[in-house]
Amino acid sequence: MKHTLLMTAGLAAALAFGASAAMAQDKKADKDAQSFMKTVIQHNYAEIDTGKLAQEKGKSQAVKDFGAMMVKDHGDANTKAKPVAEQLGVKPPESADAMHQATYLKLKVLSGDTFDRSYVNGMVKDHENDVREFQKRTARNDAVGAFAKETLPVLQKHLDEIRKLQAQVAAPTTGSGSSMKK
Numbered sequence: 001m002k003h004t005l006l007m008t009a010g011l012a013a014a015l016a017f018g019a020s021a022a023m024a025q026d027k028k029a030d031k032d033a034q035s036f037m038k039t040v041i042q043h044n045y046a047e048i049d050t051g052k053l054a055q056e057k058g059k060s061q062a063v064k065d066f067g068a069m070m071v072k073d074h075g076d077a078n079t080k081a082k083p084v085a086e087q088l089g090v091k092p093p094e095s096a097d098a099m100h101q102a103t104y105l106k107l108k109v110l111s112g113d114t115f116d117r118s119y120v121n122g123m124v125k126d127h128e129n130d131v132r133e134f135q136k137r138t139a140r141n142d143a144v145g146a147f148a149k150e151t152l153p154v155l156q157k158h159l160d161e162i163r164k165l166q167a168q169v170a171a172p173t174t175g176s177g178s179s180m181k182k
Contacts, residue, residue, distance in 0.1 A: 033144045037085040046100030047074040127159040
């Protein structure tokens with residue numbers, strides 16, 4: 001009887017420890033999910049802001065068109081992201097993070113080919129990082145995972161498009177230089 005009581009107490013302690021470890025893991029996962037959704041919303045605002053700037057300052061029509069796509073698609077993404085953030089107990093941010101705001105200010109003073117190259121190169125880098133992060137999140141079996149699965153194809157499309165555009169803005173334009181004839 002005493003042995004059974006000790007085993008029961010030991011089992012209860014082990015279960016309690018396991019439950020508290022699981023709860024700690026869940027809290028860590030929740031904090032991670034909250035942080036992810038907050039960052040997603042901030043990055044969407046950054047893409048919207050710089051997309052508007054690209055429409056205004058872009059030299060090439062392709063850059064202007066890409067900027068318009070960013071405004072629309074990342075606006076749509078924020079419409080879907082905000083309820084997920086709220087479900088996780090996160091008050092959705094109302095603007096881009098400080099780093100992306102600084103990038104916006106740097107882009108704002110540029111013009112012409114320099115603007116196009118800087119904007120496009122930044123979009124390639126941002127979308128490479130976003131695709132990587134969203135790929136990790138698709139494994140989750142919750143609202144964050146569902147959001148990531150739904151959003152990932154759009155981000156991948158953006159990355160494919162901006163890489164094509166990067167090749168165009170990096171290529172020197174033919175016929176714009178002077179030719180010397182003898």
